[in-house]
Amino acid sequence: MSIESTIPLLFRERVRCYPDVVAQTWKDSSGSFVRRSYRELYGDVLDMAEALRGLGVKRGDLVGLISDNRREWLIADLAVLALGAADVPRGCDSMEKEIAYILSTTECRIAFAENRSQLHKILALRSEMPLLSRVILFAEPAIADAEAAREAGIELLSFHAVLAQGSVARNGAVDELESIMKAVKSEDVATVIFTSGTTGEPKGVMLTHGNYTWQLERIPQVLHVEPGDMWITVLPVWHSFERLMQYIILERGSGMAYSKPVASIMLPDIAAIKPQIIPGVPRLWEALAAGILRTVRKEGGAKKALFLFFVAVGRRWCSARDLVFGRVVRFTPRIRLFDTLLGLLPWLLLSPLRALGDVLVFRKVRARLGGRVRICISGGGALQNEVDSFYQAIGLNMLEGYGITETAPLLSFRDQWKPRPGCVGKIFAETECRIVDAEELERVVEEANGGAWRAPYELGPGKNGVILVRGGQVMKGYYKRPDLTSRVIDAGGWFNTGDLGMLSYDGEIKITGRAKDTIVLRGGENVEPAPIERAIKGFPLVESVVVLGQDCKYLAALIVPAKDALLAWAQENDIPCEDYESLLENPAVVQLFRSEIDARVNRQTGFRPFEYIFRFSFLGDSFQVGKELSGKQEMMRHRILELYREEILLLFAE
Template identity: 30%
Template sequence: MSETPAHTELPAENTSVLPAEPAPGNEDVIDGETHALEWHAPVLVRIDEHTTIPHLLAKRVQRAPRRPLIARKLEMGSTWQNMTAAEFYEDVQTTAAGLIGLGLNYGDAIAIMSRTRYEWTLLDFAAWTAGLLPVPIYETSSGEQIEYIIKDADVRAIVTETVTQRELALDACHRLGKDDITVLSLDAEAMQTIRDAGITVPRASVAARTQALTTDTLATIVYTSGTTGRPKGTEITHGNFTELALNSHAWMPEIAMGQDSRLLLFLPLAHVFARFLQVFQLSGEGILGHTPDIKNLLSDLATFKPSYLLVVPRVLEKIYNSADAKAGRGGKQKIFRWAANVAVEYSQALETPEGPSRRLKMQHAAATRLVYSKILQLVGGNAHYIISGGAPLSQRLAHFYTGLGLPVLEGYGLTETVGPLSVNTPRLSKIGTVGPALPPLSVRISEEGEILIKGPSVFRGYHNNPEATAEAFTEDGWFKSGDLGSLDRDGYVRITGRAKDIIVTAGGKNVAPASLEDPLRGHPLISQVIVVGDKRPFISALITLDPEMLQLWLQNHGLPPMSISEAATNIEVLSALERAVERANEHVSRAESIRKIHVLTSDFTEANGLLTPSLKVKRKAVLQRYAEVIDSIYGGPVQSE
């Protein structure tokens, strides 16, 4: 009897990587420009029910068992040691046997609470191989949050990174009356304990668990970071992961299908995007590394030499602002800013039929020698692409990085879509968009302007929450993203803001905060910004200062060092912020423009409850925390009708 194929390649005519035409009559003309109302990405790879996550790993091992799959940094020094596919597979099998030996039954939930490190990836794949349900917990979670996840997911075992986290988890278990839950710590020989438990477990038992999995089997429950209300447990199946991973490889083989592909993972593995990336990278042909401590990121990038980077826009903003500030004043700063302008012009020229002029090419070559080469070395000197997501990136910054030789492929995704939903491709990147939908997803724009999604990587529902699940879908089965946007004729998605964040002024003007906040966040002095003005006569903004960049900015402007509190009322700092606001206002109507700002004396952080673990601002919490400040801007609270 022949083996069922892992996946079936479609005929050549169905594997085109060029955008398909929208269906006739399925487009509209807005302001003289053609927009699609619905977009269906081509299906490039079909999978069968056996194409689970462990199956993808097994296929990788079969293709090249002796080729490196994982690179682990040695504890001493900056050397990375390669682990072959066969060695990683053996570690997964041994660990899976240990998890079974601990008494975990098929389908049981095991929580992982740790920073991004090799052991997380090992536990993830071992849990899947043993037919278990790995559930991530952010390492910064409170006791209350840990307790909620343990109860909601019916967790049967927990592996934490530190002994302190283990104590938090044990306390949560005691409060729930669940003293039979196994709680281990990586810092206290958790992996050895697990391996020891598997010594008497036959490999046939592990294989039976793995073979029982199908694409419909639940692979994980990811709890949303909760910018509003209590987090919801997003149920994601093996098929959600594998169909997206295989089609993403077919859609963009340049990223991870080459043997020279190298990804250094530093995003939190508690976040679904990082979880998808590990599956994506390990099912390709390249190598995966981990960086637990973000403080070591630049040195780790320099030694690991990734071929592509996955970042949030704030990282790109900080690199640019830091490079500009470190150039100092005078001649060096003039050279840097000249080079930055050349990079932007060069990238913009690449989008024209004529391309860069001879003069611009000469300037670009000179700027490469003087400036760009140094920035490229900061990220290892081997990166070919930057994939940016999580928040909008300013078009100027996207052009800057693309112009210096690091094309930015901006993307968009949600926990409910296993991370990436759309992304610009190396072949055609439209700066200002988040690219076309990844195959085989479909995107539609509702009459209200909301982005709707349908396809195999869309989650199956919220755990133990049928009401929220029903509310998340339209009657005909499209997932409601909550984001507002549009589609151009080629199917490229533009995001204009969150539906729930839209501000309606007292004059009835609808304002999307993101269109003002995103340009301002790129200023070196600004850490965070929240636009306010709902039911108010005009728009204002709360601004926090970046403590790291503040001192460099003051030094470069000939000003003495000062605290955040002092800077918040300093006339020169305020003047710089007002100029930044004026530039942001140029892109909106007067009714949408910011009229007043208030500089706060403390930043938004995860510790003070104003940022999610994935570094998104909890807008509702900020508005509640600073309600009196907002009232003072307008001379009092909103007048009730």
């Protein structure tokens, strides 16, 4: 089924189909839930669009949007897109320099900001954003804030006051605004999302209306959502994953309830809202599972023993069921009939116990999640197998997807009706996927020297390599950086995801690592390791450092000390040194590096808490060309992950 070509037109059509369905639910200052229908939300969007038009926003403009997830974010986003403009989103954890770089690079004249904290980040580096003239604050601005903004040459406006002005100016008319909406094209840029850069230079990913609508047209093939279904929304909406989730909600005519990713807030909200669908990142699902297990262990005794027993039964039952019904991922050739025969008897024998566990234990657990949850969605990082199997065991359908910002973001998604654990789903229909040799790809791109290149031949199923994709969700390019765009998109439109993975014989994909530098933590945070590594290498006793943490809770580092310098330091400070290996284990040496790392990677030096180095360990030998280093003496991260697998596992051991 084809859908409208742009986000505003799609939204308008859903308003016509489901005018009285609840679109947004949030808590007011008294803690009571407020509901807003599609018709009412559309009125808000038109009012804001009219107000922005009065402020001079027109097609092709870029508007800043510095805020975390809240109902005003969606109104601002849809209003900007309705005028043919594009927004430049960022979260409240952004540093002053990031915001200044993003708003100045995109030449934003107007920006939305969530609260006074974000306003003062903007004001702190006002001189770096000479074109910015207005800031619209979601929270009601104080008199002192307005004065501070005026002194900086910025007009501070209240979101709700602007909305009211737009309502008066529009006076109920929709024809002119809808004619502007119709002029927006599928190929027009809808947003410029900057990848995290910290002290480095972020890249602005240009995503079009067509990138989003292309995915929305195909989502129903793997995800069944009914009009009126309620979703809980807690994730940072400036991230591409949550943004797409909200567009799916609108396209399906369902509703979103705003909460916070904190168990003490989220669980009561879920119990009150009783949602059918909950999207989250791996860290959220881990925290909820850990909370359930912690509660059970506190109760102790028979309840604890019963719960753990039935979870173990549930896991085995799910494994047997997967064999019987062909839910096993095939990275090597398998005969389905043999799998069915192998799993049939255990599945039949365990089914009564699994049903008993559901009655005695699992229904109570699901009741804490409102009792109506049909689908749990995990994205923004790899879900741990143990966590995945836990939710499957207690009867929750956990669907995992894969994608990155540059693909808006989804490339694959587990089928709701036939989910297969051990992978991140099947590549979307009409998305092409090719696995290629990492070293061959690097050679081809380097030989092109910034010019056009052609993707190498693909490897077969079950072979590990770099994931290349081609499809309608691939970005338009990096904002004002054709040089960077040409390095990741070849002459035939193949995009280099920078991820390592393998395809199954059934077209499913498994992520095995990352060939590019960006690290995605378990909470969905994107981290560029290079700036952190540069900061640590500022310590003269460090020869090499590799920051790690893909799909983990925190960052860690492998450090190669500068051997001669360290030995000299030990002699000067009377540190006993029987041999170099024992010196690296000396508490004084460990404390020295701990102090120096903390002094270089902290908030004052421009890093956020999730970018701090939680653990580190030493490597005794220098990196060598052909081993850890390429011919250009650049670190080959995928090689380092293979060579030091045991050391890395210890760094992230619980």
